Amino acid sequence: xxxxxxxxxxxxxxxxxxxxxxxxxxxxxxxxxxxxxxxxxxxxxxxxxxxxxxxxxxxxxxxxxxxxxxxxxxxxxxxxxxxxxxxxxxxxxxxxxxxxxxxxxxxxxxxxxxxxxxxxxxxxxxxxxxxxxxxx
Amino acid sequence: xxxxxxxxxxxxxxxxxxxxxxxxxxxxxxxxxxxxxxxxxxxxxxxxxxxxxxxxxxxxxxxxxxxxxxxxxxxxxxxxxxxxxxxxxxxxxxxxxxxxxxxxxxxxxxxxxxxxxxxxxx
Numbered sequence: 001x002x003x004x005x006x007x008x009x010x011x012x013x014x015x016x017x018x019x020x021x022x023x024x025x026x027x028x029x030x031x032x033x034x035x036x037x038x039x040x041x042x043x044x045x046x047x048x049x050x051x052x053x054x055x056x057x058x059x060x061x062x063x064x065x066x067x068x069x070x071x072x073x074x075x076x077x078x079x080x081x082x083x084x085x086x087x088x089x090x091x092x093x094x095x096x097x098x099x100x101x102x103x104x105x106x107x108x109x110x111x112x113x114x115x116x117x118x119x120x121x122x123x124x125x126x127x128x129x130x131x132x133x134x135x136x
Numbered sequence: 137x138x139x140x141x142x143x144x145x146x147x148x149x150x151x152x153x154x155x156x157x158x159x160x161x162x163x164x165x166x167x168x169x170x171x172x173x174x175x176x177x178x179x180x181x182x183x184x185x186x187x188x189x190x191x192x193x194x195x196x197x198x199x200x201x202x203x204x205x206x207x208x209x210x211x212x213x214x215x216x217x218x219x220x221x222x223x224x225x226x227x228x229x230x231x232x233x234x235x236x237x238x239x240x241x242x243x244x245x246x247x248x249x250x251x252x253x254x255x256x257x258x
Contacts, residue, residue: 101186
């Protein structure tokens with residue numbers, strides 16, 4: 001059954017996939033740093049969605065949907081318009097390509113990302129493993 | 137302190153943002169800056185899967201980065217994101233990457249070797 005994009009249930013499914021993914025655990029075993037995924041409103045998405053995940057050595061220590069970005073100061077921020085995120089979640093757009101072209105923007109310690117390039121890819125793969133229902 | 141300048145009026149693509157941060161970090165070391173200070177060259181770096189490229193211009197001690205590849209650079213290198221990341225973070229030697237065909241290069245290889253002082257975290 002598809003889960004509503006950006007809902008608490010959706011976040012729970014995402015974090016569950018992170019905890020079950022051996023590929024992510026392996027790729028991110030040295031990863032230290034929390035992050036925001038910011039989905040900017042576009043087309044059918046009227047309000048910004050901010051997903052917070054605290055990632056530590058291949059585990060997700062905590063997660064939350066954040067109403068105000070100033071609530072936390074994560075080490076990383078990955079942001080882009082809803083349409084780009086949707087294409088990635090539907091596996092129509094490669095997340096690396098989205099980052100390389102700048103359609104998805106990344107702020108944070110680039111050296112750590114470069115040291116563990118699979119970590120970001122496997123993290124995004126986790127969110128594509130369950131069906132998402134998008135706003136019409 | 138030396139810093140990579142962004143070509144006027146441009147917003148860098150993702151590849152450029154990542155490489156600029158690594159180069160700026162390296163340029164904090166005066167020794168590394170001196171190793172490229174005398175270069176007069178242009179170098180294209182391309183991510184193979186997406187085709188996204190940047191060009192670095194070295195001229196009279198200035199280093200400028202721009203989106204896309206220019207025609208006829210002094211040297212160029214091309215690799216997939218993971219290989220570029222492993223090379224830039226110092227986990228994969230550029231020579232080994234060339235020998236295993238993870239990294240394609242062309243033009244003046246000495247220039248590529250020199251700029252590795254700032255494009256690779258060591």
